[in-house]
Amino acid sequence: MLKVLVVEDEELIRKGIVLAVDWAALDCVVVGEASNGEEALDAVERLSPSLIITDLKMPRMDGIEMLRRLREAGNPVYVIILTAYDSFTYAQSALRLGAVDFLLKPFHDGELEQAVRNLQSRMQTSEPVHGIPGLKKGDKSKYVLEAMDYIGAHYNDPGITVGSIAQSLGISEGHLSHMFKKETDYTLLNYLTRYRIHKSMELLRDCRRKVYEVAELVGYKDVTYFSATFKKVVGISPSEYQDTCP
Structure with a gap:
């Protein structure tokens, strides 16, 4: 079961992700929420999530800096990023830091669930996340x-x-x-x-x-x-x- 941490500064979007998705059907559980990168790093220490779903543009610490610090600490947590069209360069940076997928906001119904399923499928078949x-x-x-x-x-x-x-x-x-x-x-x-x-x-x-x-x-x-x-x-x-x- 994947332990999910949702990181998003807009509360309505964050709560929508937490409450609208049938996480149990995906064999996932949401273990925590955070509104910025600083809170997320603290949550990672306490909760040890296996998947982080995060926005990129956030106050105090954005998603890129959060991801950079996780990688510098050797944390291999899977990351799916959420971004808008005007965050194109942010998306490039996140992918360079090993994000496994990213979704454009506003994303369509089922897109987030499919991204999680794609990740799980690659994990279950022992295909490396960085594989073909x-x-x-x-x-x-x-x-x-x-x-x-x-x-x-x-x-x-x-x-x-x-x-x-x-x-x-x-x-x-x-x-x-x-x-x-x-x-x-x-x-x-x-x-x-x-x-x-x-x-x-x-x-x-x-x-x-x-x-x-x-x-x-x-x-x-x-x-x-x-x-x-x-x-x-x-x-x-x-x-x-x-x-x-x-």
């Missing part, structure tokens, strides 16, 4: 798992390279590349590309998002290159993919 469908089964070595985690936390950085991944792990580029290919059947760059496209597919399911915004959120500066890469991997363009979404 179809990954080769079997145990992974420490460095390969750390490389996957690094990609999951930094995939939306346009400057990420095999060299930067290897350097962060304190291992040679050649050795890491060899291990990664052997254990996953993907080269590091191929895995990064497919991870980015996998994340973009999740984001594109919200038809309010523009293709160029999604491209930036997953680490592509050039929307044309993103669209070409998406079509190569998925078989259709990002716009065509959005048209298939309900």
Whole structure:
């Protein structure tokens, strides 16, 4: 069962999330509420939630600073963020800090529940949160798992390279590349590309998002290159993919 902490400065929205969602049906329990990042950090210490659902723009301490402090403390809590269109740069920062999903406010009925189900599905199938469908089964070595985690936390950085991944792990580029290919059947760059496209597919399911915004959120500066890469991997363009979404 997921222990949920809801962090939102607008009381009506916060109470709506707490009271309107059938948490028991999702195998979740809301263990606490907070109105800003400072309160949330205190609540995390007391309540040890496994999932935080948080707004980004809040007084005293915003969601980005809260998330940054959690990661600096080594806390791996799952985070789903809530944001408005004018919080686009905040969303980018949150994803870089390892948020597993984000929803645009106002979100539609069922969107939050679906985001929670998606997270639970990946947990139950032992798919790493920073993973992709179809990954080769079997145990992974420490460095390969750390490389996957690094990609999951930094995939939306346009400057990420095999060299930067290897350097962060304190291992040679050649050795890491060899291990990664052997254990996953993907080269590091191929895995990064497919991870980015996998994340973009999740984001594109919200038809309010523009293709160029999604491209930036997953680490592509050039929307044309993103669209070409998406079509190569998925078989259709990002716009065509959005048209298939309900």
